[in-house]
Amino acid sequence: MEDAVLVSRLRARDENAFETLLRTYMARLLRVARRFLKNEEDARDAVQDAFIAAFRGIDRFQAGSKLSTWLHRIVVNAALMKLRSRRRHPEEEIDALLPRFAADGHQVEESRDWSMSAEEMVQREETRELVRQSIDKLPESYRVVLLMRDIEEMSTEETAEALGITPTAVKVRLHRARQALRTLLDQDLRR
Amino acid sequence: MSARPYITCRELIDFIADYLEGLLTEIQANDFTRHLDICPSCRAYLATYQMTIRAGKETLRYDDSPDEDAPEDLIQAILKIRER
Numbered sequence: 001m002e003d004a005v006l007v008s009r010l011r012a013r014d015e016n017a018f019e020t021l022l023r024t025y026m027a028r029l030l031r032v033a034r035r036f037l038k039n040e041e042d043a044r045d046a047v048q049d050a051f052i053a054a055f056r057g058i059d060r061f062q063a064g065s066k067l068s069t070w071l072h073r074i075v076v077n078a079a080l081m082k083l084r085s086r087r088r089h090p091e092e093e094i095d096a097l098l099p100r101f102a103a104d105g106h107q108v109e110e111s112r113d114w115s116m117s118a119e120e121m122v123q124r125e126e127t128r129e130l131v132r133q134s135i136d137k138l139p140e141s142y143r144v145v146l147l148m149r150d151i152e153e154m155s156t157e158e159t160a161e162a163l164g165i166t167p168t169a170v171k172v173r174l175h176r177a178r179q180a181l182r183t184l185l186d187q188d189l190r191r
Numbered sequence: 192m193s194a195r196p197y198i199t200c201r202e203l204i205d206f207i208a209d210y211l212e213g214l215l216t217e218i219q220a221n222d223f224t225r226h227l228d229i230c231p232s233c234r235a236y237l238a239t240y241q242m243t244i245r246a247g248k249e250t251l252r253y254d255d256s257p258d259e260d261a262p263e264d265l266i267q268a269i270l271k272i273r274e275r
Contacts, residue, residue: 015273018273022270027261031259044262052269055273099204101200107201107204107232110235111232111233111235112235112239113239114242115241116242118245121250128250131246150248171208178208181243181247182240182242182243185242185243
């Protein structure tokens with residue numbers, strides 16, 4: 001069903017349209033939530049909150065936007081709420097995963113080029129698994145920014161607003177998150 | 192000919208994200224590429240930094256494609272909440 005038709009039926013509070021919305025977007029929104037929340041129950045709760053929020057807020061959906069993008073934003077916000085509501089243990093440091101430099105500004109350890117084509121990478125399940133596990137190892141405040149900016153492709157400003165931090169802080173965290181992820185991949189791929 | 196000193200590896204790596212987004216001034220971008228021309232380690236770092244971004248995107252995009260079924264119990268639970 002086209003977005004515009006589905007949205008107008010949702011606005012008319014058509015119960016079947018809500019079920020169509022659930023069946024169409026559930027699987028992919030659950031995957032988004034699982035990236036942010038490692039606990040399956042939390043991910044399911046976030047998706048549930050997101051669908052209820054979407055149904056209640058459907059009048060605020062702007063014509064011309066993509067329904068899938070709007071729903072992604074809602075589920076990301078629901079996942080962030082869940083993360084915030086949990087008492088966090090002190091976050092791990094990221095410094096050990098950043099490049100090290102000598103006093104004169106040179107890299108302490110020579111970098112090696114292990115880059116490969118995207119096709120080559122996607123074909124190898126072991127590489128994909130390494131990427132997933134490495135993203136999961138990032139400290140939460142960095143992992144969240146990486147997911148929002150590089151994976152969900154939210155803008156710096158949107159990310160800053162959702163997290164209540166400055167755009168500059170988003171840029172700093174994103175760069176550090178990518179560097180840390182690069183270090184984790186490097187440990188396995190540089191051979 | 193540029194009389195400007197070469198930037199260090201540290202400065203280059205600090206600039207990578209802005210370089211990739213095209214946010215450097217012409218002078219900064221020029222400093223960046225001059226350093227790359229003489230530093231294989233930074234060329235490798237840049238290539239693997241870009242690969243890291245692609246690796247995240249491609250892996251999660253790949254994960255998005257399988258035809259996984261939506262969990263029926265969750266659909267029913269949400270429909271029930273709506274009925275209340």
